[in-house]
Amino acid sequence: MGAGLAGVTTAWELARDGHEVVVIERERQVASASSFANGGIVAASRPFPWPSPQMPGTLFRALLGNEQAIRIRPQLDPGFWLWGLKFLACCNERRHAEILRHKARLVHYSQARLGELVAQSGVDYHRLVNGVMYLYRDAAALERGWQKAEAVRALGIVLERLDPAGVAGREPGVDRSRLAGAIYAPGDEAGDSAMFCRELARRCERLGVVFRLNSEVLGLDSLDVTVKSVVTHAGRVLGDAFVCAMGVVDPRMRESLGASLPIYPVKGYSATVATARSEAMPRHAGMDESRLIAYCPLGDRIRITGGAEFAGYAKSHQPKDFARLYAAFGELFPEAADFSAARTWACQRPMTPESTPRFGTGRFINLCFNVGHGHMGWAMAAGSARITADLVSGRAPEIDLEGLRIRN
Numbered sequence: 541m542g543a544g545l546a547g548v549t550t551a552w553e554l555a556r557d558g559h560e561v562v563v564i565e566r567e568r569q570v571a572s573a574s575s576f577a578n579g580g581i582v583a584a585s586r587p588f589p590w591p592s593p594q595m596p597g598t599l600f601r602a603l604l605g606n607e608q609a610i611r612i613r614p615q616l617d618p619g620f621w622l623w624g625l626k627f628l629a630c631c632n633e634r635r636h637a638e639i640l641r642h643k644a645r646l647v648h649y650s651q652a653r654l655g656e657l658v659a660q661s662g663v664d665y666h667r668l669v670n671g672v673m674y675l676y677r678d679a680a681a682l683e684r685g686w687q688k689a690e691a692v693r694a695l696g697i698v699l700e701r702l703d704p705a706g707v708a709g710r711e712p713g714v715d716r717s718r719l720a721g722a723i724y725a726p727g728d729e730a731g732d733s734a735m736f737c738r739e740l741a742r743r744c745e746r747l748g749v750v751f752r753l754n755s756e757v758l759g760l761d762s763l764d765v766t767v768k769s770v771v772t773h774a775g776r777v778l779g780d781a782f783v784c785a786m787g788v789v790d791p792r793m794r795e796s797l798g799a800s801l802p803i804y805p806v807k808g809y810s811a812t813v814a815t816a817r818s819e820a821m822p823r824h825a826g827m828d829e830s831r832l833i834a835y836c837p838l839g840d841r842i843r844i845t846g847g848a849e850f851a852g853y854a855k856s857h858q859p860k861d862f863a864r865l866y867a868a869f870g871e872l873f874p875e876a877a878d879f880s881a882a883r884t885w886a887c888q889r890p891m892t893p894e895s896t897p898r899f900g901t902g903r904f905i906n907l908c909f910n911v912g913h914g915h916m917g918w919a920m921a922a923g924s925a926r927i928t929a930d931l932v933s934g935r936a937p938e939i940d941l942e943g944l945r946i947r948n
C-alpha cells in the first residue's frame with residue numbers, strides 16, 4: 541500500500557526475493573506525494589534527529605513567528621498536541637544521542653543498499669555521487685556545525701572543513717563573499733527521487749509487479765490477527781502478507797491498521813527551476829545551513845527546497861512561500877538559476893517524534909509497516925525496503941532494529 545519511495549523500493553526487494561507483488565496507490569502516478577519533488581539529498585553524513593536539547597527554544601521562537609525556516613500554526617487536532625508532547629520528550633541529550641545512533645545505523649545501511657539497488661536495476665535518475673556541500677554563512681555557526689559533526693565523524697564518516705576559497709575551488713559559481721566556509725561530505729550523494737521511483741517501478745513491472753494506480757485503500761479485511769485483503773475503491777486485493785508504505789497515513793485509517801503510528805505531516809516547499817548559465821550551476825548538491833534551504837542540480841534544472849511547517853494536512857502553497865528559497869539560493873549562486881518558470885510544489889514529510897521510521901508488525905501478524913521516514917525518506921529508502929522485505933520473508937534484517945520498531 542503506497543507507491544512512494546518506501547513502497548516502490550519495497551516492491552523491488554520483494555519481487556527480487558521471488559514474491560508476487562501488487563502495489564496499490566491512490567494517485568494516478570507513482571511518486572506523487574512526498575517522494576515527488578523532495579530535496580534530492582541522500583545525506584548519510586547527517587543522520588541528526590530533529591529533537592534535540594536546542595529544539596524547544598527553536599520551536600518557541602517559531603511559535604512567535606521569529607524563525608525563518610520553521611512555522612507552527614497550532615491546530616485543534618489532538619494528534620498535533622500529542623505528537624508535540626512526544627517530540628518534546630525526546631529533546632534531551634540522552635534521547636538525542638540514542639536516536640542518532642539508531643538513525644545513523646539505518647542511514648548508512650541504506651546508502652550502501654542504494655548503491656547495490658542502482659547496480660542491480662540500472663535506474664537512471666540524475667544521480668550525483670560527488671559529495672554534498674553544507675555551506676555556512678557565519679563562522680560561529682560553522683564552528684558549531686563542525687562540533688556537532690563530531691558525533692558522526694566518530695562513526696567513521698569522512699568530512700572536510702573548507703574555507704571560502706576551498707568551497708570556491710569546488711564550486712566556481714558560488715559567491716564566496718557570502719560564506720564563512722563549508723563542511724563537505726564526500727560520501728553523500730543526491731538524485732531525483734521521483735525519477736528514481738518511476739524508473740524503478742518500470743523495472744519492477746518487468747519482474748512481474750502489478751501497479752494498481754488510482755486505487756485508494758479504504759480499509760482492511762481481517763480475521764483475528766491476520767489481514768485477508770485490502771479494500772480499495774476498485775475492489776478487494778487478496779494477499780498473504782501486506783506492507784503499509786502510505787507515508788503520512790491518513791489519520792482516519794490509522795486505527796484500522798492495528799498499530800500506533802505517531803506520524804505528523806510537516807510541510808516543506810520545493811521549487812524546480814531552469815538553469816540560467818550552466819557554468820554558474822552548483823556542481824554538488826548542498827545546503828545553506830544558515831538559511832536552511834537545500835539545492836540539488838538535476839540535469840539541466842535545479843531543485844531548491846526548504847521550510848518546515850506544522851500546519852495540519854493541507855498541501856496548499858502560495859508564491860510568497862518560495863521567495864525565501866529563491867533569495868537564499870540566488871545570493872549563493874547569483875548567476876545559476878532562472879526563477880521565471882519555476883515549478884513549485886509543497887508536500888509533507890511523514891515525521892515521527894523521533895524522526896526515525898517504524899518497521900515491523902502491530903496487531904496484525906502479516907501487516908508490516910515501512911512508514912515515518914520524515915525529512916530523510918530518500919536517504920533511508922533502500923535500507924528500509926530491504927529490512928521490510930526481510931521481515932515479510934521471516935528473515936532477520938541485516939541491521940539491529942532497536943529504536944526503529946512499531947510500538948503498540
Ligand SMILES: Cc1cc2nc3c(=O)[nH]c(=O)nc-3n(C[C@H](O)[C@H](O)[C@H](O)COP(=O)(O)OP(=O)(O)OC[C@H]3O[C@@H](n4cnc5c(N)ncnc54)[C@H](O)[C@@H]3O)c2cc1C
Pocket residue numbers: 541542543544545546547564565566567570571572573574575576577578579580581582583755756757758785786787788789790807808809810834845846886887888889890910911912913914915916917918919920
Ligand atoms: C520539501 C521536502 C524535501 C525533502 N527533502 C529530502 C531530502 O533531500 N532527502 C531525503 O532523504 N528526504 C527528503 N524529504 C523526505 C522524503 O521525501 C520523504 O521522507 C519520502 O518521500 C517519504 O516516502 P514515502 O514513500 O514514505 O511517502 P510518500 O512518498 O508520501 O508515499 C506514500 C504513498 O502512499 C499513497 N497513499 C497514501 N494513502 C493511501 C491510500 N489510502 N490508498 C492508496 N495509496 C495511499 C500516497 O499517495 C503516496 O504515493 C523531503 C520531503 C519534503 C516534503
